[in-house]
Amino acid sequence: QVQLVESGGGLVQPGGALRLSCAAAGRDFDFNIHTMGWFRQAPGEERDFVSAISWSDESPRYANSVKGRFTISRDNTRNTVYLQMNNLKPEDTATYYCAASTYTMATVGRVYYFWGQGLQVAVSS
Numbered sequence: 001q002v003q004l005v006e007s008g009g010g011l012v013q014p015g016g017a018l019r020l021s022c023a024a025a026g027r028d029f030d031f032n033i034h035t036m037g038w039f040r041q042a043p044g045e046e047r048d049f050v051s052a053i054s055w056s057d058e059s060p061r062y063a064n065s066v067k068g069r070f071t072i073s074r075d076n077t078r079n080t081v082y083l084q085m086n087n088l089k090p091e092d093t094a095t096y097y098c099a100a101s102t103y104t105m106a107t108v109g110r111v112y113y114f115w116g117q118g119l120q121v122a123v124s125s
Contacts, residue, residue: 002026002114004098009119012088016123020083022098022116029114035101036074036081039109040094040121047097049107051083061107065091088123096121 008020020038024031037052051072053060060072071084081098096119099112106112 002029002100004100004114004116006096006098006116006119009096009121011122011124013125014089014123016088017084017086018088018121020085020096020098020119020121022081022083024079024081024100024114029100031079031100032076033102035103035106036072037099037101037106037112038072038081038083039097039099039112040092041097041118042091042094045094047109049109050096052101052105052107053081054105059105061105085121088121090123092121093123094121095119 003025006022033055035054038050039047040050041047051062053072053074069087074081098116100114101112103111
């Protein structure tokens with residue numbers, strides 16, 4: 001069984017920053033061969049792609065709405081992927097999900113096979 005456990009969410013003022021972490025664990029789960037992604041879902045909205053990073057840490061992908069503000073990274077020695085979110089805006093408010101895929105790079109949710117439980121990020125003054 002694979003577990004993806006997110007942490008680091010919370011309430012922050014506009015212009016602030018948060019760092020999300022997602023730790024992966026599970027027997028027979030090889031973190032090093034998985035693309036890791038972040039998605040988010042705002043109330044009443046569909047789940048949207050935010051960012052993804054391949055196993056080799058090459059050419060991370062970002063949604064246009066977060067480019068230049070968010071940075072994804074991974075530490076394969078810790079089986080952890082991070083999402084540094086800077087200059088947060090109220091429209092970033094959502095539940096954020098970490099996910100794992102065996103695709104070389106994936107920006108659509110349907111090819112992610114493992115998902116975390118999600119955590120809340122709220123941006124408000």
